[in-house]
Amino acid sequence: MSADPNPSPSRWREPASRLPLRWGAYRPRLVAGLAMLFVGTACVLGTTAYSLPLLLVGSLMQPAGWxxxxxTIGRRVAVPVPVLGFTWLMLGGSGFAWCYAVALAAWLLVRLRPLPSFAVLLLPILWSVALPRFVHDYQQGWITILTSTAVIVAAAWLARWIAVRFDSWQSVRTLRKENSRLD
Structure with a gap:
């Protein structure tokens, strides 16, 4: 007996993977975009008065990643400017850790997550309330970056789990007019 080449219709697939792409393939674009977002954000957050070129590199690389x-084109165009602005705010230290929630919200929007999965935005917000108890000095900024990044990565995976478990019409709402959508 051979394996069925077509996955069962009940098996969940990433909504973005079902979009007709005008250029490139899904997986390489996902990996390249995620890498540019990660490196671009790291460059911005690694900026000091002595490393201003990192701010420029990160500020160009992050929108390219999105x-x-x-x-869909509308979602990709809507997020770069707000996310970049809030990433710049994160340079202010642990008091601005709540800004990580904006980057997570953009990720959920671009990944076509259903509305119930946006509940995970509470995780980085709650972490930003607890964080000042541990980080007292600007020199400890690496703790803010490391722990907040771990929180949003975990929240993104939790949002994916919610999307799989509670998949709704909202996750594929943007796919109804496929012919008029650009990738």
Whole structure:
């Protein structure tokens, strides 16, 4: 007996993977976009008065990452400017850790997550309330970056789990007019 080449219709697939792409393939675009977002954000957050070129590199690389991610054009265009602005705010230290929630919200939007999965935005917000108890000095900024990044990565995976378990019409709402959508 051979394995069925087509996955069962009840098996969940990433909504963005079902979009017709005009250029490139889904997986390479996802990996490249995620890498550019990660490196671009790291460059911005690693900026000091002595490393201003990192701010420029990160500020160019982060929007490029959003542009490459496979999603609808409207979602990819809507997120770079707000996310970049809030990433710049994160340079202010642990008091601005709540800004990580904006980057997570953009990720959920671009990944076409259903509305119930946006509940995970509470995780980085709650962490930003607890964080000042541990981080007291600007020199400890690496703790803010490391722990807040771990929180949003965990929240993104939790959002994916919610999307799989509670998949709703909202996750594929943007796929109804496929012919008029650009990748």
């Amino acid at each position: 542009a490459v991610l496979p999603s």
